[in-house]
Amino acid sequence: MREHVDYLVEWLEKKVKDAGAKGAVVGVSGGLDSAVVANLIKRAFPDNSLGVIMPIDQEVSNQEEAVETVEKAELFYIGVPLTDSYHTTFREIKENVEKHGEWVEDNEQLGGANLKARLRMSTLYAMAANYNYLVIGTGNAPETYTGYFTKFGDGAADLEPLAHLTKEEVRDMARYLEVPNSVIERPPSAELWEGQTDEDELGVSYDTIDAYLRGETIDEKDKQIIEELHKKSEHKRHTPATPPKFEKGE
Numbered sequence: 001m002r003e004h005v006d007y008l009v010e011w012l013e014k015k016v017k018d019a020g021a022k023g024a025v026v027g028v029s030g031g032l033d034s035a036v037v038a039n040l041i042k043r044a045f046p047d048n049s050l051g052v053i054m055p056i057d058q059e060v061s062n063q064e065e066a067v068e069t070v071e072k073a074e075l076f077y078i079g080v081p082l083t084d085s086y087h088t089t090f091r092e093i094k095e096n097v098e099k100h101g102e103w104v105e106d107n108e109q110l111g112g113a114n115l116k117a118r119l120r121m122s123t124l125y126a127m128a129a130n131y132n133y134l135v136i137g138t139g140n141a142p143e144t145y146t147g148y149f150t151k152f153g154d155g156a157a158d159l160e161p162l163a164h165l166t167k168e169e170v171r172d173m174a175r176y177l178e179v180p181n182s183v184i185e186r187p188p189s190a191e192l193w194e195g196q197t198d199e200d201e202l203g204v205s206y207d208t209i210d211a212y213l214r215g216e217t218i219d220e221k222d223k224q225i226i227e228e229l230h231k232k233s234e235h236k237r238h239t240p241a242t243p244p245k246f247e248k249g250e
């Protein structure tokens with residue numbers, strides 16, 4: 001595990017240096033993926049790394065696992081509560097759509113959830129601009145393969161060090177990095193609405209997706225779910241489609 005950690009730390013150092021940046025910033029949620037990235041950037045840039053805790057409908061001090069994560073990693077952190085920004089933006093969107101168009105109640109939960117992720121992304125980029133840092137993403141292999149992230153939200157970052165790691169590998173790395181046990185043992189959740197867990201929403205467990213990505217045989221029904229998610233999210237893994245250049249006379 002030490003070699004793998006060193007490899008990712010050196011990669012981060014090189015990419016940040018090549019970009020002419022000074023360090024790195026990550027959003028710290030109290031979940032596993034961001035805890036690992038928090039530790040990696042602290043190792044790569046001991047004096048130029050930043051964790052940002054961005055609660056919505058909570059105080060920073062209530063984000064106990066996030067605070068515990070940054071404190072244990074000795075990562076400098078700043079709390080930016082986004083409760084007011086989120087509710088104001090959401091209300092203004094909804095009120096104006098209701099005034100001029102049709103608000104679709106059934107789409108409200110997911111639309112609001114993705115807005116949260118994109119407000120966090122905007123905050124991280126504002127922080128990065130201030131410090132001349134790069135934004136480090138926390139996406140892992142099963143999330144990337146299934147498209148389980150918000151496009152241009154948590155899916156938007158400058159570097160994605162965990163992109164090839166299964167969830168199990170992220171957890172093993174977290175143990176090696178001495179991430180708090182409370183974080184390692186938490187069920188993975190986007191926490192975008194009350195009671196949300198990744199595995200309920202995906203309809204398949206990370207263990208199963210990990211096994212599939214390792215090339216192991218899994219239940220046919222699970223394979224179908226994973227492949228359907230993969231196909232539907234293809235657009236998220238590419239830059240936006242552009243038409244072929246118009247040639248006069250065609």
Ligand SMILES: Nc1ncnc2c1ncn2[C@@H]1O[C@H](COP(=O)(O)OP(=O)(O)OC[C@H]2O[C@@H]([n+]3cccc(C(=O)O)c3)[C@H](O)[C@@H]2O)[C@@H](O)[C@H]1O
Pocket residue numbers: 110113114117147148149150151152153154189190191192198201235
């Ligand atoms: N074929 C296509 N070609 C080009 N663009 C296409 C498209 N289909 C949809 N789109 C666009 O993509 C949008 C849908 O994508 P998106 O906005 O991402 O939304 P969507 O994929 O519907 O939802 C995001 C999912 O990721 C989960 N999530 C989000 C954030 C964090 C985490 C976490 O684990 O922490 C998980 C969340 O719970 C939800 O299940 C559409 O509104 C449309 O604009």
Ligand SMILES: Nc1ncnc2c1ncn2[C@@H]1O[C@H](COP(=O)(O)OP(=O)(O)OP(=O)(O)O)[C@@H](O)[C@H]1O
Pocket residue numbers: 026027028029030031032033034035052053054055056063120138154187188189190191198
């Ligand atoms: N309250 C928050 N404060 C700061 N960043 C957040 C917050 N919520 C989400 N994020 C950012 O969004 C990312 C995506 O969330 P995701 O749930 O996939 O990862 P995680 O919480 O780190 O790990 P897990 O998947 O195990 O819950 C986080 O890694 C983090 O960078």
Ligand SMILES: [Mg+2]
Pocket residue numbers: 029030031032188189190191
């Ligand atoms: Mg989470």
